[in-house]
Every structure is written in structure tokens, then in C-alpha cells.
Amino acid sequence: MSLSKGLIQNIIQQKVLLDGLSNDDLAEFCQLANITYRDGSPIVSDQDYDFIYLAELKRRLPHHSLLQTIEPEGQSFSEEKVLLPEVMLSTDKAYSWDEILKWIERIEKSCLEVGLNINDIQIKATPKLDGFAGYDDGLHLYTRGDGKKGSDITRVFNRGLQTFNDCKRGQGAGEIVVKKSYFEQYLSDSFEHPRNFQASLIKEKALDEKAQKSINDKAALFVPFSQLPSWVGSINELKSNFSQIVGNILTMVDFDVDGVVFELTHQVLKRHMGANRKFHRWQIAFKENKDKAQVKVLGITPQVGRTGKITPVAELEPTQLSGATIVRATGHHYGLVIEQGLGAGSVVELTRSGLVIPKIIKVLKSVETSIPSCCPSCKADLVWQSDFLMCINHSECPAQIVARMGYFFKILANNDGFGIATIEKLYEHGIRKISKIYQLSEYDFTQMGFGDKTSENLLNQLRRSCSEEIEDWRFLAAFGIARMGMGNCENLLKYCLIKDIFELDMLQIANIDGFAVLSAELIVDGLKSVRDEFDLLSSYKFNLELTPLNQNNLDFTHSLVGKKIVFTGKMQGSRDDMKKHAKSIGIQVVSSVTGKTDYLIIGDNVGQKKIESAEKFNVEVIKERDYINMIG
Template sequence: MSENIQQKIEQLRKELNQHNENYYLMDEPSISDLEFDLLLKELQDLEAKHPEFHDDNSPTVRVGGGVTKIFPTVQHQFRMYSLDNSYDYDDLADWEKRIIKTIDEPVEFVAELKYDGASISILYENGKLVQAVTRGDGFQGDEITSNVKTISDIPVKLTGDFPERFFMRGEIYLTRKNFDKINKQREEEGLDLFMNPRNTASGSLKMQDSGEVRKRRLSSVLYQFVSQEVPAESHWELLHQAHDWGFTISEQAKLCKNLDEIKEFINFWDTERHNLPFEIDGIVLKVNSLKQQRQLGYTAKSPRWAMAYKFKAEKVETELEKVTYQVGRTGAITPVANLKPVLLAGTTVKRASLHNEDIIKKLGLHEHDFVYVEKGGEIIPKIVGVNEEKRTSDSKEIEYIKNCPECGTELIKLEDQAIHFCPNDLHCPPQVVGRMIHYVSRKALNIDNLGSETIEQLYKERLIENPADFYALTKEQILPLDRMAEKSAQNIIDGIEKSKEIPFEKVLFGIGIKHVGETVAKKLVKNFNTIEDLKKATAEELCQVEDIGMKIAVSIVDFFNNPENILMLERLKSYGVQLEKGENTNEVLSNALEGKTFLFTGKLSLFTRESAEEMVEKHGGKNISAVSKNLNYLVVGEKAGSKLKKAQDIGTITILDEQEFLDLIG
């Protein structure tokens, strides 16, 4: 019986591993998500009932779901150096001359694509993935093993004849296809779009829930073997050995005998990179011989035996057809250049961001100008110049609009800001829809199944105009909407009902008071127990709350002076939405920090700034926003700058690292 169970477990693992490979590596799923989940559930149940057959490398490990609140900082056994950059062939020729001068013998090079992602160092012991650490500052990084194990093309168990202990280094990245999928989902949820695949991959690796990391479908390429003892004489040999052990290596890497072959490789990929399913920003060149690498050694920051050739940002010329204006959720007006379609960096560009009136004036834009457009890793390209020689004598300078393009209201521009605003926040259609999309978003009321398209339809049908209207919706009203089924409609109703349990601070953030973000909402709730208390507060009283200045205070007072907002809040309250503080909001765990003030600066690695400030408050301390004689403790992370220097100059402030802060609270 026991043997049969073990065989069943091993069979399920083998089958699931194959399906993972089909899905993630081949992009050709052979079964549905439901069928996959059922197989996975069967394996999870068997493993739970029979722990004697536990295996750290089971496909169930790939599922994630574990939550890591602190990523420990780990010292790299072998420093992760950065590469020197070159931008033209003269730089490469000089580099080659320095190499030949040092070693005085023939040199071969390996040319590899420079993947645009996040660097990782992975430790393997006895063929098993033991630890994964981010590059960090090159000397130390964050340990993110559980997140990396969810990436299906990184092996957790090796095959073949591999060394006992070594590190594999590589890049974790997002394919263009998966990046687009993530942004499409975020758009449906009313969230801001991610700007580029590189930053999204890097941010994904720091997500606390490894189950969410898995959903991002990250990819990897491993490009460097690192160990005291190396089982080969060249980098090229090591790459192919690593492939035999189960690592994904670059299929495009090439062994080059001289600079001419390197140039040929670079020229080819400078054009063909746009046909790749992932982003690259250059080519990495390495001396192939490991003996020669050791002879060449390192500078203070880079290996002398490697060089990165960076592609120049592409720029094209096209005609400006017209400038249109978009209205955002907060009423901010964004001008957009509509262009004659032109091919740039592998995609057809039709629009470019102009940001604000100041940019238009700086460029001196005229109607039907021929403009230079550049794309440097952003979703929307930008105009970087104008070809004035092609401008006609009767061309008129572009004048910024005076009225809102959506509702006709006269625009306003604050003295301290470069952006124009439409003040008709309660009735300007994009603002109304944007505010409701914000209300249902994950960080606010988190109402599932209510995407931006559904909200737009509800608004067009005049079923909703402010957040309180969600709670009056019926399933019968929702069902006639496009692509709406019975179950979907019921899920929306259930999600709206569940949102009544969301705490006051998230509701306050969700109702969309201008300048009241997540942090400000939390601080308001700590000082005002109910929405009624907040409504009665004067601007001067609001300014007594930490980090709230007159600008935010006036915005809050203005919000409560509007009768339409008051009516909306009364309706929300009548529907049971939480508009007062819960019992455990200000739960205090100890008085270890009582009477002490704290400020956090630099890049924190053991906790987020938000969680650190929460720890201070839960142990009786107080957070302040600036370095002054009133500050007791400054907690510093990496690359702490002016605040650290100012604290040192004052001389009476105790400076702590992150671990010393944790020691204070036990």
C-alpha cells in the first residue's frame, strides 16, 4: 500500500513538472488551469497525509502562497560586480587592446544578450536549490528563496554530474507577453499601469506573498557559474554544462574569435532585438578563457574581462497630427501628442506623452511640426525635439486649452504646480468614473469583479455616480450589461456586500479626498475616531496631525463643506460601510518605546517603512517626519544621505541600524 502511494506521488510530480514546462517554458499548455489545479490539489493532499514522502523539490513548492514579511539581508560569498559600459566600437577596441596588452596571447570572447531584468545569485548544494539572493549593492542582497522557487524555469533539483556546491547567477525578467497581460489586468482593476518589464520583474521578486509572485509568470536566464573550484577551462564550456544540469541559458549566445565577429553579433541584435519575446538593452562580452579571466582580474567595481555594450535609445522623426487632452481621476489634465504612425523599437507608435503645458512651451511645439520621438523603456514614448527646418511659415504655436475637454468647465492651475486641473470633480465624467474605480481598487475597498469596463458601463447606464450608488445596485440591474453572466453579476453583489467589512482607514482612502493617500488616511483615523469627528475638525486642528500641512487640511475641509459629499457619506453609513474606528486599530503591544520619537531613512531591507512606523506606534513610540532636536532615534538603511548627516551634526540623536531598532522592541 505504502509503495503504491509513493508511486502515485512520484507520478503526479512527474506529470505536473511536465505540465509546468509546457505552460511556462513552451507556452503551450496541454491541460486547462482547472485540470492542473485538480492534479496539484491531489498531490498536496497526498503529501499532507504522507509526510514520509516529503520532497523539497516537489511541484507543490512552486505554488507559493507563503508570506514573507521580512527579507533577511545576506552577504554574498563572492561579490556581484557591476559591468563597465561601452556605447561605441572605439570603446570596445580600447578594451580589447588593454586585454591583449595584459595577457599577450590570442583571446576568444563569448557574446551574450544583456537581458533587462533583475540580477540573482542562487546557491546549489548537492544538486538542490538552497538559497536565492538579489544583487543588492553587490556585497549583500535580500534572501528571496521562496519567491525564486516559484519561477518554473529555475531548477530546484539538478540532473547529471554537477559540482557539490556552487552559485549560478543570472537575470530574472518578464516576457513582453506576460508584462502586457499584467498591465491589462491592472487596467481592468483600475490600477496604475507598470512602466516597464524590468522594474516590474524586480518589484515582483520583493512581493511578500510567493503565491502572487507565481502568478506573474517570471522567466529567467542563467549566465554565470561561480565557485572556488571550476569544472571547466572556459566560460563557453560552463554555460553548456549548466544547460545539461537543467539551467535555462541564452540560446543566442555566441563564441566570437575577434572584434569583427563581436561587431557582427552586435549589429545583428541591434536590429533583431525587437523581434525577441523579451527586452534587452545591450550585449555582454566576456573573455572565454577562465585562466585569462583570472589573469585580468578586477578593478574596484568591475571585472576587467567583461564589458557591456549598451544600445542607444532609438529616435525617429514623424509628424505631429494634433494634441489632445486626457482628464485623470483627480482632474489633472495630461496633454498627449497624436502622431503619424511610425515604427520605433519594434512597435508602431501613434502617441507620445507631453506631460504638461511647460513641456509644450519648452519644445516650442507648433501645429503639424515634425518631431523627434524617443522610447527609453517607457510605455508611452516621449517627444525629445522638433525639426524646425520642416516647419511651415503659417504654422501656429500650440496653445494650451482653457476648458475641460470632457465637461467644459474652466481649468485652474495652482501656482506651485505645473499641471492644470478641472475643478468639476463631482460631475466631470472621467473624474467620476476614475473615483469609483479607485474606490473598488485593491488598496481601498477591494471589491472583486468590478473592473473599469463594468464601472464605465454602469455609469453610462446612469446606475452609479458616486461610491454610495454601488450599495443600491441589484443583480437585475447588472445582468443586462455586456458580457455579464448570472454568476458574474452575483459575484459583484457579493463583493459589494463584503466591502462593508473593510476598515475605516481604507474607506477614508477610498472615497477619494484630494491629497489623502493611504498614509494620510491612517494618520487621520488614529486621531479621529469617526467620520463625524473628522467632519467637525478645523484646518488648524487637522494641521496638528503628524505630516498634515495646510494644503491637505484645506482639501479635507473643502470636501466636508460640499453638501453632495455629505449626502454620499450619510448613504454609505446607512448601508453599513465602516466610517468609524475599529476596536483594534490602535492596539498597543508594549510601552518599550514610550515617549521616544523615530525617523527612518535610506533603503530598508529588513522591513518596509510603513511596517516600521507601525511597529513604533504599537510599542508606544511616535514617528516624526524630519530630523530635529526633537528626534530621539534615526534608523538608517542603505544609502542614507542628508538626514543621516544632519543627525550626526546635531549630535544628540541616537543612530541605529535596522537590527538595533528591532532589538529595542525585543
């Protein structure tokens, strides 16, 4: 650990502002806070971890490994890890009604894609327990671990732990918790927080008298999520009664609750929405922070990102908000600046809801805005792209070049030392490309003004970044190609080896499930722009872990390649599976019949409206059996 005890204490006591922490220090503090939280001895509150430190890490380093993977469960579980019976993902979080609305909009869009009526969709809401996550298969109890492998802690059941409502064992995921009323009456004098106590139930050491008594009294329990009390209703009911539903759910159980989990109940829709590496897309947890403040804006500072996007940053009168001094907040984009009248002299309402350089909820007093005409880094003329003000001098803008090089090392996440300060110093000495950095020697670093020890460390970190195994999708994502985040890179490499990625054309990419035509065009152009740099870096033989290829490949030979089709009616198999298969073999699946549709594929009990639309637009109708013959 590089953080000193003194610095850790100053961060906890907020004597050091977040702006004074380097990215590496912030990331290390978040990892420490997470580990101590899961060990049952948190150094900061759960709310501060979510709303201050983790939120700031998300703002600065959105692709940091702590945000992309299941959080490590703590140092108290030293046992050998075993494969879980089922993958246990984290739950995505929302901190405002607007974020819940965006989740609902994604559900509505998914309904259109699979032909479901949004009014038929039910949402279930349950309490979000603040305990220790585990998985009970009926024989063993496991910790969540990294989501795929966890520790066997069956010993907790052997000690007499019971299940909630005396339900049967083997109901899958749940949490070990202690009743809040019991804790306050019998344990609060000995333990600062229920989590401290819950940790003592799980550790290998023998239980003390109070812990064993809580088990005997059925105050400490394993609660399967399937057994939690819940609210179930339509999306319209959720929209109309959101605050009341949240209030009721928070008081449903006698356990520590730190939010409300909302999830879909419709299995087809859940399968369609799927998951990323960390979260199920059909589920979200609402955690509310009610702290707000009204603040005067002193000015707006434009900042240049790696893609050329100009972000307006509001400079604020220093304001205490939930114990932190806030001096800046993002204005998101200049379209919003104009729309809301955000500028020097305006007054805004802030909340520490998800961002600690916090979120501007609304502008209370508007002013006349000032919009920059040239890039603050390279002085090139700025252009509008939708609501965004952009510097399109991508090849020569210093801020963009520095940010792109810094992004590469950040996404690799297997090296230290190449933060923005280091990259800026390299830029001052003529380094403009990542491949040039890998050509540097220890002598080159010292000649640029780095100390002997620092130069040695930087060279070692470059070697480490090549030799330490990383996923091929992470390496590809580090180039920062538009629409090629880590999720899309992983998706693409399931269909194509990384060495062949530059041979894909727009149609091949568009026909992979999850990619649209516009994205495919941007990806093809982006791949062309980084081809030379990719080849140069590949000569350093990075230790890449290759993504297993999907059984379906991109060598499409059937007659429906590139054709737009619509499925309707009851099929012999799952219509959802048929759509996914069609996309995987080069067919463009669309949801409604238009003049651009090539074929309507019909099963049984077809609705008359689709047939009429096919006749209107002269679209050929094909029965399911004939369609299967056409694709072989």
C-alpha cells in the first residue's frame, strides 16, 4: 500500500479534499474502504463511500477495475476459492428519480424490440439488505467472492444459522444479516455497526458467546432474496407512486436496509436485456441522498476531453455539502449551459447524488451565458455536434493527445505511474504516441527530467504492462475507438480474433447482436485510424488472454445475409432465441414492417395488422419452416 496512515486518516476526516488526491491515491483509498467495509470494520460510512469516494472514482476513472468487476469481498476470506453454482453479479445503482426513469426507458425500448406490450410488464421492488452476500445451494453456503468464485462458509450453517421465515435451504442468492431491533438491544454496546457483528459470524475463528446466542435466538439469519417481502406492480403504478413505494419498502423488514431493488419479473424480457460483466440490466437499486445546497456560480471553465468534447465545469463558491467542501461541478455539455442559463452569477441547486464534484439538479437563477469559440488547448475553432461543443483538431490538440495516451494506460489497468502528470511531461518532450513511450529507455526518462528511481520504475511498469496477462478486449478498448468500450470490445471478440479485427466490414459488425449500423460505421472508421499504432504496439507482444470465439462465425453464405426481417406469430422455438440466432448469422432483425423490410417471417396465430402492413409495403411473407430451410 502506498497510502500512508496519516494520509488515510486525513482523507477520512476530510482534511484532504478530493481534488487534492491523485487518481492512484483515490483508487487505492476506494479499494481500502471496500475491503474494510466487507471485513466488517468500515473506515467510512456506506453513504460516504457511495456518494463521495466511489462516485468521484467513477467520474475520473469510469473504466477502473473496481467499477467494472464485482468488488473484492475483503481480506478475512483467505480460503481457497471455488466455482459458484451460479454467477452472482452486483446490482447497478441509481441515485435519483431521473436515473430510474432512464432505466424504465431502456425497458420500454427492449419491449419494442421483442414485441411486448409495456403495459403487461410487472416490476418487483424489495428491500436492499446491508449484509453479507452469499449463495446457498442446499449443501454449501458460499461468499459472493468475485461473482464467479467464492469461499465456502458452510460452517455458518453448521453453527446453527437458520433461514428467514424458516424456509427451505437451497434457494440461491441471499444475505447474512442480524435483526436491527436485536442488535440495538443486545449488541450495540459491543459493536459499532451491524456489519462489524455480521463479520464475526462468518470468520473461521470460534464464535464468541454473543454471536452464538444471536444464532440460537434466530436473530442472525440467512435471508434468500426470493423470500423477501415485495411490492409488485405495473410501470405506470411505479411512476405514479414511486416515493410511497420506496418509503414502504424501506420499512418492510427488521434488518439494516440501504435502498430498494427494482427488477423485472418477465423472463423473456430479462433474457433479452441480459447483463454486462458487473450488473444485470433488468435490475437496479435506488439509493437516495437527500443532501442539497444552493450555490452561486463564479464562472465556467471549458475542459477538453480525449474525444475533443468540451465539458463546461462550473466554478462554485466554496460550499459545505454533507461534510465535504464543494468548489466545482460539471455542467455536462454546452447545450445544457445555454438551455439553463448557466454562467457567472447564476445560482444552482446541488446534490451529492452519484457525483462528488456534484450534480447540478437545476439552475435557480439564470444569467446570460458565454460560449467559447476556440479550443482552450489548441485554439482551433470549435464546432457544434448536437448539444456538444467539439474541438475537431484531433491529431494536434495537446489536451486530446495527452488524454488519449493517459486513457490507454488507465484502461490496461496493469501498470502504475503513467497518470496525466507523467503523460504531460512526456508530451513536453515530443512524445505524441503510445508506441513512442514503449520505445523509451531508462536513460531517455532521466534526460526528460525524471529522477533515477522514477525512471527505473517507469521502465519496469512498461515491461509489466506487456508481460502481465490482460484480456484482449481490454487491450483493444485502450485505443479509445468510438463505440468501443470494454463491453463492445468483448462482444466483438467473441466473433473475431483480435488479429483479424481490422478485416471486418460495416455489415459484418452491424449483424452481430448488440451492434447497430451507425455504431458499425464508426467502429470501422475508428479501427482504420488506429491500425498503424495497433501494429506497432503488437510488436511488443503483450500477454493477451484471448476471448473464446462464439460457435457461429462471420462467414455468411445463406440468401438472407444483410436482409431486414420481422418475426411475428407463435414460433416452434423461442422467438427471442430466433432473433438472436438471426443476428448472429448476418440478418438484420427489425421490430416493425416498413417499406425497407425485406421479409416477414410468420409462425402460428399471426396478427392481421402485420399481414396488412406486409401487403401495403409489398413485403414477402415467409413461413417459419421455409425460413429455416433458407438459412440452412
